[in-house]
Every structure is written in structure tokens, then in C-alpha cells.
Amino acid sequence: MKYTLLVSTFLLSGFLFVSCQKVEQEQDIEAEPQTAAYDEPYRPQFHFTPKENWINDPNGLVYHEGEYHLFYQYNPFGDQWGHMSWGHAVSTDLMHWEELDVALPEEDGVMIFSGSAVVDKQNTSGLGSEDNPPMVAIYTGHHTDEDNPKQDQRIAYSTDNGRTWTKYEGNPVIDEDMKDFRDPKVIWHDQTQKWIMVVALPTEYKVRFYSSSNLIDWELESEFGPAGGTEGIWECPDLFELPVDGSEESKWVLQVDLNPGSVAGGSGGQYFVGHFDGSTFTESEATKGETNWVDYGKDFYAVQSFSNVPDNRRIWLAWMNNWQYAGDIPTKPWRGAMTIPRELGLTNDLRLYQHPIQEVESLYKDHREWNDLSVSAGEPFTHKALQGKAYKLKADISVGDADQFGFKVRKDEQEETIIGYDASEEQLFVDRNKSGSVSFHEKFANRIQAAPLKAENEQIILEILVDRSSVEVFANDGERVITDRIFPDSSSNRIEFFSNGGSVQINQLEFRNLKSVWNKANNSQ
Numbered sequence: 068m069k070y071t072l073l074v075s076t077f078l079l080s081g082f083l084f085v086s087c088q089k090v091e092q093e094q095d096i097e098a099e100p101q102t103a104a105y106d107e108p109y110r111p112q113f114h115f116t117p118k119e120n121w122i123n124d125p126n127g128l129v130y131h132e133g134e135y136h137l138f139y140q141y142n143p144f145g146d147q148w149g150h151m152s153w154g155h156a157v158s159t160d161l162m163h164w165e166e167l168d169v170a171l172p173e174e175d176g177v178m179i180f181s182g183s184a185v186v187d188k189q190n191t192s193g194l195g196s197e198d199n200p201p202m203v204a205i206y207t208g209h210h211t212d213e214d215n216p217k218q219d220q221r222i223a224y225s226t227d228n229g230r231t232w233t234k235y236e237g238n239p240v241i242d243e244d245m246k247d248f249r250d251p252k253v254i255w256h257d258q259t260q261k262w263i264m265v266v267a268l269p270t271e272y273k274v275r276f277y278s279s280s281n282l283i284d285w286e287l288e289s290e291f292g293p294a295g296g297t298e299g300i301w302e303c304p305d306l307f308e309l310p311v312d313g314s315e316e317s318k319w320v321l322q323v324d325l326n327p328g329s330v331a332g333g334s335g336g337q338y339f340v341g342h343f344d345g346s347t348f349t350e351s352e353a354t355k356g357e358t359n360w361v362d363y364g365k366d367f368y369a370v371q372s373f374s375n376v377p378d379n380r381r382i383w384l385a386w387m388n389n390w391q392y393a394g395d396i397p398t399k400p401w402r403g404a405m406t407i408p409r410e411l412g413l414t415n416d417l418r419l420y421q422h423p424i425q426e427v428e429s430l431y432k433d434h435r436e437w438n439d440l441s442v443s444a445g446e447p448f449t450h451k452a453l454q455g456k457a458y459k460l461k462a463d464i465s466v467g468d469a470d471q472f473g474f475k476v477r478k479d480e481q482e483e484t485i486i487g488y489d490a491s492e493e494q495l496f497v498d499r500n501k502s503g504s505v506s507f508h509e510k511f512a513n514r515i516q517a518a519p520l521k522a523e524n525e526q527i528i529l530e531i532l533v534d535r536s537s538v539e540v541f542a543n544d545g546e547r548v549i550t551d552r553i554f555p556d557s558s559s560n561r562i563e564f565f566s567n568g569g570s571v572q573i574n575q576l577e578f579r580n581l582k583s584v585w586n587k588a589n590n591s592q
């Protein structure tokens with residue numbers, strides 16, 4: 068049988084969304100040719116994507132009993148936004164994922180919007196036992212009744228390591244009778260021995276803090292905001308503590324997304340650094356009044372960090388897309404992808420930095436290295452080994468007298484994505500104007516630049532992850548990050564290092580092809 072989608076639209080928080088239903092039709096006489104699963108054009112080979120259908124925000128990121136759990140906003144019935152439920156995948160290494168059945172389905176007129184998950188180790192909720200503590204998911208219930216449009220906070224629990232879930236019979240656990248009130252992130256606060264929930268008031272540019280002893284009964288503590296970027300609604304908050312480099316102290320980081328109005332246009336994320344006492348978040352004077360962006364690219368949204376990770380690592384990942392064109396990107400039978408998981412740190416001047424997790428090294432397939440290369444204007448460096456569609460580049464570069472320098476990746480005669488550093492402006496940039504398929508949306512083709520980044524000791528270090536349809540750029544140990552989707556032709560696989568207006572010295576250049584986490588057959592590419 069063939070299915071078609073009946074499409075309806077509705078307005079939420081000023082944005083138009085699409086709801087889809089499958090309707091059975093007669094089978095076509097000629098079926099479309101099939102492409103092997105996870106090997107379709109543009110299918111990422113080391114980033115998570117579902118086998119089919121639409122995804123957006125990562126939800127409920129938690130580690131338990133040797134597994135990382137990734138839940139996500141999911142439409143089980145089509146590749147456009149609608150019928151929001153929680154999809155589910157698990158991994159033992161954050162790189163290889165097994166997609167499981169839908170964990171929390173939409174039902175009874177309530178969609179399952181974004182949220183978080185915790186392991187209730189002390190069984191404070193009474194939903195498990197001391198011997199078998201429950202995993203508890205905390206999510207927003209989005210009511211689809213047009214006569215009563217509201218959002219409330221709900222919980223569900225699992226006692227079999229997330230394989231089956233029961234929605235709490237007393238839901239909702241917080242109902243403020245508000246239309247826009249969503250995306251709860253829950254953490255355990257050691258100092259007060261309470262659960263803390265931070266939840267967004269999107270149209271007020273605020274977040275609220277609630278506390279609870281049992282994940283069921285919640286008390287309002289305080290609000291934070293407006294602050295930072297307020298040119299779009301606030302969504303998907305996160306709250307965690309990080310040690311400060313070179314110090315014995317730690318600070319709290321409050322991350323909040325906004326859409327639109329991000330630094331690159333459309334959706335993006337910002338963060339605040341300060342103190343949290345279990346009741347109130349107070350922003351540090353060192354960063355107060357600034358807007359600190361998490362990622363300067365177009366495609367890093369709804370970021371969330373994992374709970375309960377061993378060794379106190381703080382790891383997060385984001386939806387690799389932008390609401391400006393999310394429904395138009397040229398992929399099928401899936402639409403949407405997650406970024407590479409990243410480990411976080413905080414500099415001594417209270418700036419967030421991020422690195423690809425070390426587990427990426429398990430995908431290294433080969434290694435080529437060049438040292439002490441001088442690259443002059445008009446004489447780019449390339450090599451027959453510098454080619455591929457899924458790889459990592461790392462370069463230690465002395466700036467010299469060049470105006471601009473960097474890499475052209477996923478390149479052929481017509482296509483290229485430029486990843487560079489403008490020495491005169493001290494800015495990292497990514498130019499995807501000729502990156503491949505760009506005409507599907509007017510907001511896609513662009514050149515993105517990050518905030519100024521000084522070349523320490525006249526050096527810039529670039530670490531770049533390239534997949535079939537994405538680039539993630541980390542400069543100077545993750546001080547500046549740019550994440551962008553690209554959609555090049557499969558034949559565009561060359562890499563070139565260029566210098567304009569002068570020469571630079573490549574002290575060291577490392578290139579590693581990366582194995583596919585989906586298909587072993589692709590590991591020969």
C-alpha cells in the first residue's frame with residue numbers, strides 16, 4: 068500500500084506548524100527505486116538520525132545502567148512537524164545508536180513536547196523501589212484543543228531501563244493554566260537535597276525555577292529574565308554546574324534557546340554564568356549585560372545535557388537544524404539530525420567552551436599527517452589523500468601575513484564549503500553559498516561569522532568534523548564553534564587549504580576518515 072499525508076496547519080507562539088496524518092491509498096503500479104537504509108543521499112554517517120520521519124529537539128538525555136538514552140521530538144507518521152511524541156534511541160558509547168519503539172506517544176489530545184529525564188536513585192517519587200529506582204521523564208503536555216490551548220508539565224516513569232513507560236495517573240504535576248509554558252529541565256540539587264525544575268515562559272523571555280522533594284509536588288521558587296537575547300521566544304532551558312579552569316571554584320550555567328533572533332538568524336542558543344542556591348539564579352557580574360552565544364552557526368538548537376553521566380563529565384548535544392528552513396531541507400525518508408555530542412568546560416574568564424567527545428576516536432579509520440607546510444596566496448595545498456565525505460581535520464596554523472586562510476571542504480568544480488579565519492577582522496567564518504543544494508529556502512545560502520577570536524601567539528587551531536550533510540567547526544580549543552548543515556553532491560569530496568593576501572604556515576595538519584556508525588560497507592569510502 069502507499070500512504071499520503073493529509074496536511075493541516077495551526078499557529079503556536081506566533082509560528083506556523085504542520086500536522087500530518089497517514090491515509091491509505093491504492094498501491095502504485097511502479098514503486099520508486101529504494102535506497103539502502105542509512106545510505107540515502109545526505110544521510111549522516113556518524114550523527115544520529117532516525118530511520119525515517121521527522122525529529123527535532125533532543126529530550127530526556129540520561130545515562131543509566133551502562134546506556135545513554137536519547138529521546139527526541141518525533142512524528143511517527145511523517146517527515147514534517149506534527150503528532151509530537153518522544154522517539155527513543157540508546158547507545159553504550161554515544162556514537163552507535165539503536166533506535167527503539169516510541170517511548171511516549173501523543174494521545175487523548177495531548178502532544179508530548181520537550182523535557183528531560185532523571186534517575187530517581189532514592190525512589191523519592193515512590194514510582195519504583197530502592198532496589199530498582201525508576202527513570203522519570205518530565206515533559207510538557209501540549210493540549211491540541213483549540214478552545215483550550217495550554218501547556219502543562221507531566222511525568223512518566225520506567226522500571227525496565229526505559230523500554231516501557233507509564234504516564235503518571237495524577238498528571239499534570241504543574242498546571243498554571245498558561246498557553247506558553249514548556250520544556251522542563253530537572254536536576255538534583257545536592258546542597259538543598261531537592262529536585263529543581265527550570266521551565267521556559269517563552270513569550271515573557273523568562274525561565275521559572277520550581278523545587279520538589281518527590282518529582283510530583285512542586286513549589287515555585289523564582290524567575291530569571293528578561294536578559295541577554297530577547298528578539299525571539301525563549302525555549303529549552305538547561306541548568307548545570309561546571310568547574311572553572313585553573314580554580315577550585317565552580318559556577319552554574321543557565322542555557323536558554325531563542326527563536327528567532329539568534330546570532331546567525333533564526334533559532335539558536337545563549338548562556339548565562341552565575342550562582343544558583345537552589346532557589347534563585349544570579350548572573351555573574353563578569354558576564355552580566357552580555358549576550359553569550361553557544362554556537363555561531365545556523366544549525367544548533369534545543370541543546371540539552373545528559374544527566375547522571377559517569378566521572379562528572381558534562382556532555383550535551385543539539386538538534387542540527389534551524390526553524391527557518393527545517394521542514395524544507397532536501398532529505399528523505401527522514402528529516403532532522405543531532406549534532407555530535409560535545410564535552411563542556413568553563414574558562415577562567417567564565418566563557419563556555421566545547422569539544423567533540425573523545426569517543427569519536429573510536430571511528431578513526433586511517434591517519435595522515437603533514438608538518439611545516441608553507442601555503443602562499445594563489446597556491447592552495449591539496450593532496451590525493453585529502454578527500455572524503457565523513458572525516459575529521461585538525462590544523463595548527465601560524466597566521467603569517469595572510470588576510471584570510473582556511474579549508475574548502477566537500478569541493479568539486481562547482482561546489483565548496485569554505486571554513487576560514489579572517490585575520491584582519493579576527494573572525495572565524497563558514498561560507499556555504501556554493502555548498503551544494505541551497506535553493507530550497509531563501510535563508511539557507513549564507514556566510515556566517517563568529518565573534519572576534521584572537522590568534523593566541525599568532526596561532527589558530529581548527530578542529531573540523533565533516534559529514535555527508537554537515538560541518539562542525541571548533542576553533543582554539545572550542546572557544547568559538549560554528550555548526551552548519553550542507554547538502555553537497557556525493558561527488559564533491561575534495562579538500563583544499565587556501566591562503567589569500569599572503570602566506571601562512573601549517574605547523575601540523577591531521578586528517579582522519581571516520582567510519583560509518585550505520586553501514587560497514589561505507590567504511591571503505
